[in-house]
Amino acid sequence: MIMEPKDEPPKTTTSSIQPETSSSSFSTASVSNIDDSLMGFEFMAGKAPRTTVQSSSGGEAENNISVPQPIGWLQEIPIPPFLTKTFELVDDPVLDPIISWSSSGESFVVWDPVELSRVVLPRNFKHNNFSSFVRQLNTYGFRKIDTDRWEFANEAFRRGKRHLLKNIQRRKSHQSQQIGIYTGPSTEAGRSGLDSEIERLKTERSTMMQEVVELQQQHRGTMHHMEAVNERLQSAEQRQKQMVSFLAKMLQNPAFLDLLKQKKEQREIDSPRVRRKFVKQHQHEIGFPLTSYGYYTRSNGLRC
Incomplete structure (x- = not known):
């Protein structure tokens, strides 16, 4: 009679998988430190840092949030x-x-x-x-x-x-x-x-x-001075021409010539030299000499 083996429950292995708590914590810390370093470099480079948001399923979702960029603003060179x-x-x-x-x-x-x-x-x-x-x-x-x-x-x-x-x-x-x-x-x-x-x-x-x-400034000043001198010379020449023209017109008038002759004779008569000559001639005609005191003498007395 052949004995059939009884059904026995399956043997379970006593070895169990233990969670790697130390290694997982080390890797998580290392990744977080690397992320922090990257964020610092991104901020220094003027980029917007990445922010992580914890999802309900335990995963991490990345969102790019725009932040101020102070480095780019500081690098702007002002215009002199x-x-x-x-x-x-x-x-x-x-x-x-x-x-x-x-x-x-x-x-x-x-x-x-x-x-x-x-x-x-x-x-x-x-x-x-x-x-x-x-x-x-x-x-x-x-x-x-x-x-x-x-x-x-x-x-x-x-x-x-x-x-x-x-x-x-x-x-x-x-x-x-x-x-x-x-x-x-x-x-x-x-x-x-x-x-x-x-x-x-x-x-x-x-x-x-x-x-x-x-030199250009000095030249300009000299030119202004020369222009002023030329203007004065032109005005003097203009007055001289007017005087010559006036005299030419007057000399062509016979009445004006007679008037000039009369004035000349009158000036000669009124001159002191002609007056002394006239007095001497008059004394000679009347026979009364003039004393040193300015009085005329007569045979019968003195007369001023």
Whole structure:
């Protein structure tokens, strides 16, 4: 008789899976620390940090929330007041006879440096030195593009494009260039030497331009003086011509000539010399000499 095995319940393994509490907590902490670091870097880069919202199912949902970006605002470079004021002066139609845009709008022209120094510069820059104004333009990269007139240009200084002024940067000082000569390589030193030479030539050119402006002012003053002298000479010549014309007309009149002769004879009679001569002739005719005291003498007495 064959014995059939009895049904026995299935054997269960005594090994059980234990939760990895330590490793899971370590990974969660590491991920959270990495997320915090990433958020800090994103904030420093001017990006909006990511925020996580716990869902009802235990998962995490990411939402991008826009936040202020202070780094981008701090990186904006303000426009120098010199560039702003210069743009306003060039763009002002009232000042077109003195300073205005060129026909292309890519440069501007100073038509009257004397009036610019006398009227415009003191009101806007607190000085009246045209050469200082030119040096400031050179400092910000403007160049003189016409030798016959005061025309200056810059790639970021255009008519109707005020927003480009932020691209104009001030050139480095001569001192920083000298520092580059000592610290940089040989090529940089040679380039800095050329830059210093260029700056020296620009300074000399600015000095010469200032002298030219002063000579123009002196020339203008001399021209005004000569015009005043010419006006006085012309008025004197006009009066002289009028007198000559008047005398010519009077000399053509016979009655006027007779009147002149009579006045001449009358002046001769009234003169002291003629009067003394007449008295002597009269004394000789009547026979009464004149004493030293001014009295006439007679044989029978004295008479005043």
